Amino acid sequence: MTLNAQPAASLFIGGRPVEGEGGALPVLYPYTGEEIASLREASAGQVAEACRVAARAQPAWAALAPAERGRVLSRAAAIIRERNEELSRLETLDTGKPIQETLVADWESGAQALEFFGGLAASITGQMIPLGRDWAYTRREPLGVCAGIGAWNYPSQIACWKAAPALVMGNAMVFKPSEETPLGALKLAEILLEAGLPAGIFNVVQGRAEVGAALATDPNVDKVSLTGSVPTGRKVYAAAAEGMRHVTMELGGKSPLIVFDDANPEHAVSAAMLANFYSSGQICSNGTRVFLQEGIRDAFLDRLAERVRNVRMGDPLDPATTHGPIINPAQAGKIRAAIASGLEQGARLLCGGPGEGAFIPPTVFTDASDEMTITRDEIFGPVMTTLGFHDEEEVITRANATGFGLAAGVFTQDLTRAHRVIAQLQAGTCWINSYNLTPVEMPFGAVKQSGLGRENSAAAIEHYSQLKSVYVGMGGVDAPY
Ligand code: NAD
Secondary structure, X not given: OOOOOOOOXXXXXXXXXXXXXXXXXXXXXXXXXXXXXXXXXOOHHHHHHHHHHXXXXXXHHHOOOHHHHHHHHHHHHHHHHHOHHHHHHHHHHHHOOOHHHHHHHOXXXXXXXXXXXXXXHHHOOOOEEEEOOEEEEEEEEEOOXXXXXXXXXXXXXXXXXXXXXXXXXXXXXXXXXXXXXXXHHHHHHHHHHHOOOOOOOEEEOOOOHHHHHHHHOXXXXXXXXXXXXXXXXXXXXXXXXXXXXXEEEEOOOOXXXXXXXXXXXXXXXXXXXXXXXXXXXXXXXXXXXXXXXXHHHHHHHHHHHHHHOOOXXXXXOOOOOOEOOOOOHHHHHHHHHHHHHHHHOOOEEEEOOOOEOOXXXXXXXXXXXXXXXXXXXXXXXXXXXXXXXXXXXHHHHHHHOOOOOOEEEEEOOOHHHHXXXXXXXXXXXXXXXXXXXXXXXXXXEOOHHHEEOEEOOOHHHHOOEEEEEEEEOOOOOOOOO
């Protein structure tokens, strides 16, 4: 078995692979630390060139009939599905996530986005506004060049979620994947070209923060869509504001998952495990503050401790593995520091702990309080903090006592309570008796510090287009002079 994942070149500009002229960017397989590809960052000149190429190509793409653009995306979705196995393997090498996950959750989710927006293309229309003799209409127009900047946890899904609505609206895109996971976006560029996308409409540059910052402030860029942490979001939003650029910010979270006494305990445990341990906990919308009502607390924790034993940690390419390594040693170190702080501040471990090497096992804290660092800060690893509560009003107040506002979940059999509680939670994406499912049909996004704008669904179209209003005079013009 070869672990060579070297692409044709590091960047993709103007419809062809181009070697980067910036610093070295080795790609390491998180499971073994082995170098699987050796890339180079884009130089400042190459970032500017990618944006110029995109700006030049964009008007002709925007002039096509929307259905023609949609067809390209639909074809790309079909190609991804044909190659899902090979692409998923690459995603596993890039991220270290178990192949069991990447086969169903990464490129497949990207294909769903391309398919959805491809199908939507022909039905995106404006409004006709009758005004008596005169009338007005609106046109939904592209923004121009959109910059996409990705995080490392779902690299190919993020690239597709940003590219699909942007391209269907007639924009061009320059995408910078995370420096940790640069490979999937290059495959997407090849696939889109093969599906009929004109050269220059989807470009990929590589690099670290500096390259991202250059992209976010390039004079040819009209919109910046970032998936990343809150601190990065603040910087990118501020940089984009200088040029009055549009933004979408998909940032971090510390989301509450509230389990009431009457919840189905088995399903609630399943959801809490998925909400904390899938992708080794490296998911922005994870329900990492699990609030347990007194009456269900003990049964929930007993069952959780039992079921954690079923987690299979190990080789990500083994189809039986359900828990992979952490993306890199630095991130594993941050997670371990968070676990240590939980113990220092008096929380107890139900299971798990710091682990060894690249692996951190599913870790559950009990006896935690709202003030502890493990309850307040995003850990971005497989660490669940459980907290007790007495009543509805109390748990809503405590769930909302955070600067984050990405997601929230409620488990209860009481129909009215479910909707009443959800209505009061400060979160952009919520689940009732479910968690972390993000179908493309449903808008996904955040409130408060966790971001703004929406991905997926028809709502995403608004964030990759602008409205032009046109007043049509049907008679003479009355003037007082
Ligand atoms: P990060 O913020 O470190 O980096 C994200 C991206 O921004 C990377 O491509 C990075 O190179 C780039 N970047 C960093 N500094 C920049 C700057 N000053 N200007 C421009 N670009 C810059 O995040 P990460 O560690 O890659 O990912 C983990 C974070 O992402 C977590 O906080 C997680 O919650 C969040 N996330 C959010 C979502 C969502 O949809 N809301 C999805 C996945 C991950």
